[in-house]
Amino acid sequence: MPICSLHPLPYRADPSGYFARVRFAQGAVLLDSGRPTADRGRFDLLSAWPLDTLQPVANESGPAFLQRLRESLARLGEADLPEHCALPFAGGLIGYLAYDFGRLFEPLPDQAIDDLHLPSARLGLYAWALVSDHQEQTSQLVFHPALAQAERQRLIALFELPDAQADVSFKLTAPFASDINAEQYREAIERIHAYIQAGDCYQVNFAQRFRACFEGDPWTAYQALRVACPTPFAGYLALPKGDAVLSLSPERFVKVSQRQVETRPIKGTRPRGRNSAEDAAFADELMASEKDRAENLMIVDLLRNDLGRTCRIGSVKVPELFRLESYPNVHHLVSAITGELAEGKDALDLIGGSFPGGSITGAPKIRAMQIIEELEPTRRALYCGSLVYLDVRGEMDSSIAIRSLLAKDGQIACWGGGGIVADSQWEAEYQETFTKVRVLMQTLERL
Numbered sequence: 001m002p003i004c005s006l007h008p009l010p011y012r013a014d015p016s017g018y019f020a021r022v023r024f025a026q027g028a029v030l031l032d033s034g035r036p037t038a039d040r041g042r043f044d045l046l047s048a049w050p051l052d053t054l055q056p057v058a059n060e061s062g063p064a065f066l067q068r069l070r071e072s073l074a075r076l077g078e079a080d081l082p083e084h085c086a087l088p089f090a091g092g093l094i095g096y097l098a099y100d101f102g103r104l105f106e107p108l109p110d111q112a113i114d115d116l117h118l119p120s121a122r123l124g125l126y127a128w129a130l131v132s133d134h135q136e137q138t139s140q141l142v143f144h145p146a147l148a149q150a151e152r153q154r155l156i157a158l159f160e161l162p163d164a165q166a167d168v169s170f171k172l173t174a175p176f177a178s179d180i181n182a183e184q185y186r187e188a189i190e191r192i193h194a195y196i197q198a199g200d201c202y203q204v205n206f207a208q209r210f211r212a213c214f215e216g217d218p219w220t221a222y223q224a225l226r227v228a229c230p231t232p233f234a235g236y237l238a239l240p241k242g243d244a245v246l247s248l249s250p251e252r253f254v255k256v257s258q259r260q261v262e263t264r265p266i267k268g269t270r271p272r273g274r275n276s277a278e279d280a281a282f283a284d285e286l287m288a289s290e291k292d293r294a295e296n297l298m299i300v301d302l303l304r305n306d307l308g309r310t311c312r313i314g315s316v317k318v319p320e321l322f323r324l325e326s327y328p329n330v331h332h333l334v335s336a337i338t339g340e341l342a343e344g345k346d347a348l349d350l351i352g353g354s355f356p357g358g359s360i361t362g363a364p365k366i367r368a369m370q371i372i373e374e375l376e377p378t379r380r381a382l383y384c385g386s387l388v389y390l391d392v393r394g395e396m397d398s399s400i401a402i403r404s405l406l407a408k409d410g411q412i413a414c415w416g417g418g419g420i421v422a423d424s425q426w427e428a429e430y431q432e433t434f435t436k437v438r439v440l441m442q443t444l445e446r447l
Helices: 016-020 062-076 099-104 149-160 182-197 218-228 276-288 290-308 347-354 365-375 426-446
Strands: 005-009 029-032 043-047 052-054 092-097 121-126 128-133 138-143 170-172 203-216 233-238 244-249 254-257 260-263 266-271 317-326 330-340 386-391 396-398 404-408 411-420
Touching (some): 005 149, 052 062, 062 092, 062 099, 062 121, 062 347, 128 149, 170 426, 182 203, 182 365, 182 411, 182 426, 203 290, 203 365, 218 233, 218 426, 233 386, 254 347, 260 290, 276 317, 290 317, 290 330, 290 347, 347 396, 411 426
Antiparallel strands (some): 005 138, 043 128, 092 121, 092 386, 128 138, 203 411, 233 244, 254 260, 254 396, 260 330, 386 396, 404 411
16 A cells, blocks of 8 residues: 655644645645634644546536546545554545535425525545644644655745745625525524424524625635634635635534544534623523424434435444533534444445535425525525545545635625524524624624
């Protein structure tokens, strides 16, 4: 088995300085654990200049696109890391899957307006990465054996240069505004309640979109956001024409490591308090909420079924149920579902059998997605898709792209949503959509 080579660099808890060296490069991508403030994520991973960029073509099915991804990994070639090296990436694919990537697997109506025109998936094939391990406090360049020696030397020289000061601004030209008003939101929730009462579904995730026009560099915006809202599944992806994905997600979608699978759905939210007593009261209220526990359990059952499509029979377990996780602006109720890939199945099969994540669709999944398409006026684009890496060994990790923004064509959009069940009160759900993204919008409005 060919072995990747490593080149040590000075350890940095914050990847921003290193990423700034490649910020304007083709295919620049950063998967960011939110350090040094966030403390759950172990690795940061960044790269640029992919050997190839893959996105679905017209009329291509989801399984056909996943097979193209497999073939691209095969072209790069097998490789392993040196013995006892725990880094998560040995060369492979990094990019995003938009929520609408799910259309390539399931027949959905075509009602919502696609006004952002974001391709349903875009992944680069990378032969190198800079990976920081916050547990071991190392930062290292990882070179796949296929990468030319001259390119290795160029990258080493680039990352050993002193930091350059970049003074690039970002500014909204008007505050964020929602695409729907409170009355339209109420009417949508009433429709969802009618569907639930008719037996169509048990839960539907309904979201509203906020937009603003901007000037300047989205990377500057991302740097401000990661300070205000550090999260373990954050990321920045440079898109063509200066557009970008800015994600401050707290939620894992699916992870595969040595064929062991984990997903960590979030269902249940309360705001952080203004003081320690109020904060503790909100946390206790969430933990005691029968509604939020029931909502979380519905999604756990859905994801057990999704994982069961590609995991070994009997291997799917729920090691954590209703765990409290707290972030700068919200408390969340989180569970964990694990399994082991079945013989003959790989991480891309897992994606095909479980995308998009059930925590942001509802249950049953396909009917919930049909109702979302009917009631949300515009396509979700990136929102509730995934940022993902998959390396040549089959190691994969991915996020649910909530608390995420899309900077495209001079506009920046973000979305706030929540799971609607039979006893949901529309006013409370409406306010929760603002609670989830308020820190993002206010941070950018202050720049």
